[in-house]
Amino acid sequence: xxxxxxxxxxxxxxxxxxxxxxxxxxxxxxxxxxxxxxxxxxxxxxxxxxxxxxxxxxxxxxxxxxxxxxxxxxxxxxxxxxxxxxxxxxxxxxxxxxxxxxxxxxxxxxxxxxxxxxxxxxxxxxxxxxxxxxxxxxxxxxxxxxxxxxxxxxxxxxxxxxxxxxxxxxxxxxxxxxxxxxxxxxxxxxxxxxxxxxxxxxxxxxxxxxxxxxxxxxxxxxxxxxxxxxxxxxxxxxxxxxxxxxxxxxxxxxxxxxxxxxxxxxxxxxxxxxxxxxxxxxxxxxxxxxxxxxxxxxxxxxxxxxxxxxxxxxxxxxxxxxxxxxxxxxxxxxxxxxxxxxxxxxxxxxxxxxxxxxxxxxxxxxxxxxxxxxxxxxxxxxxxxxxxxxxxxxxxxxxxxxxxxxxxxxxxxxxx
Numbered sequence: 001x002x003x004x005x006x007x008x009x010x011x012x013x014x015x016x017x018x019x020x021x022x023x024x025x026x027x028x029x030x031x032x033x034x035x036x037x038x039x040x041x042x043x044x045x046x047x048x049x050x051x052x053x054x055x056x057x058x059x060x061x062x063x064x065x066x067x068x069x070x071x072x073x074x075x076x077x078x079x080x081x082x083x084x085x086x087x088x089x090x091x092x093x094x095x096x097x098x099x100x101x102x103x104x105x106x107x108x109x110x111x112x113x114x115x116x117x118x119x120x121x122x123x124x125x126x127x128x129x130x131x132x133x134x135x136x137x138x139x140x141x142x143x144x145x146x147x148x149x150x151x152x153x154x155x156x157x158x159x160x161x162x163x164x165x166x167x168x169x170x171x172x173x174x175x176x177x178x179x180x181x182x183x184x185x186x187x188x189x190x191x192x193x194x195x196x197x198x199x200x201x202x203x204x205x206x207x208x209x210x211x212x213x214x215x216x217x218x219x220x221x222x223x224x225x226x227x228x229x230x231x232x233x234x235x236x237x238x239x240x241x242x243x244x245x246x247x248x249x250x251x252x253x254x255x256x257x258x259x260x261x262x263x264x265x266x267x268x269x270x271x272x273x274x275x276x277x278x279x280x281x282x283x284x285x286x287x288x289x290x291x292x293x294x295x296x297x298x299x300x301x302x303x304x305x306x307x308x309x310x311x312x313x314x315x316x317x318x319x320x321x322x323x324x325x326x327x328x329x330x331x332x333x334x335x336x337x338x339x340x341x342x343x344x345x346x347x348x349x350x351x352x353x354x355x356x357x358x359x360x361x362x363x364x365x366x367x368x369x370x371x372x373x374x375x376x377x378x379x380x381x382x383x384x385x386x387x388x389x390x391x392x393x394x395x396x397x398x399x400x401x402x403x404x405x406x407x408x409x410x411x412x413x414x415x416x
Contacts, residue, residue: 007032009067013225015282016275018060020201020228023211028223031195032069036122039064039196040072040188042129042181044080046095048106049249052261053238056227056276058248060198061124062114066279071124072194073111074184075104078133082177104128110248113311125192132187133180145183148213154178157205178206185210189218196223230276233268244364248311254338255312259320262304264408267292270299278306337402339412351413353380353390356403360411372405379404 061071188194207224271289288299308317
């Protein structure tokens with residue numbers, strides 16, 4: 001019989017579909033019932049924003065805080081210098097400390113939208129593991145920490161096995177990553193009383209290592225909880241679209257494009273995504289997710305509105321919904337569409353319609369643009385363009401034209 005948690009946090013995790021594995025569900029549940037508990041999730045700073053592949057983890061931290069506990073998003077200022085081999089079949093490119101610091105500044109903006117920071121008991125704290133990892137004496141680290149890890153166990157981890165099976169190189173630098181992540185858990189337990197690490201299912205081995213190290217050295221019982229690997233109903237990976245990553249910062253992806261991604265959710269995913277990425281009651285998520293035919297489109301709009309509201313604010317969500325209505329229902333244009341800005345000189349130099357499709361980000365390449373044009377899906381101000389070599393004229397550009405790569409993908413061109 002499945003254990004039914006009594007704590008509000010684990011109840012939400014279980015009923016909303018966040019829960020994959022837990023090292024001791026009942027023990028964790030009992031600890032959560034005792035009062036405010038600090039818990040963390042680690043995020044590497046490989047870009048200056050997170051994308052929606054991280055949103056399930058962010059929502060876990062948000063629910064943790066909403067249910068009276070203390071979320072600690074841990075920035076990998078130290079571990080990013082190495083790179084997490086989990087889920088990767090080749091080595092990451094190493095990035096500089098300066099770029100890592102810039103990336104962390106960008107990521108902080110994401111968490112400011114979802115969590116409340118401050119000095120209160122359950123206010124969030126953003127922590128950087130460079131605080132302790134940058135000061136490590138390597139020889140002492142190997143003597144004190146390395147002796148608790150066996151090579152046998154380390155090569156049995158999925159992240160290592162994947163590389164070895166594919167005969168891809170796994171550097172000794174990356175091999176150290178699992179020791180450092182385990183050390184993070186022990187340090188956070190020491191410094192802040194952190195009792196739980198959460199993460200995706202690919203982090204299970206690293207989390208268990210941290211639990212074991214904390215038990216051995218701190219003599220404390222701590223817990224691990226993971227989420228399922230999230231894929232869309234068609235089997236594709238969550239976090240990316242045909243045009244690249246769905247970023248959470250508006251300077252990387254406009255709120256309208258973000259809204260549109262959720263509006264285009266597959267019918268079979270609507271209920272699941274409502275439960276994971278919004279705060280609507282589970283019963284309402286199930287009701288909306290069970291709609292069929294044209295009615296499911298109303299549920300998709302609710303999903304897009306609610307997710308965009310959390311990430312970009314209520315005004316941005318409303319503007320995105322209004323833009324979509326104008327573009328798709330009224331067959332007109334709107335200033336909130338993604339916009340390619342051209343200087344007057346660039347306009348005079350000439351721009352082909354194919355180049356415009358690529359530069360607005362509606363397609364990834366000229367080859368894709370030509371394929372869409374040949375298939376009849378390309379439009380300029382809703383008029384079909386069938387010539388891949390069509391050059392945008394001065395009269396085309398004078399009124400901030402709308403260009404389209406399909407029925408759902410639109411942008412504006414503006415001469416400044």
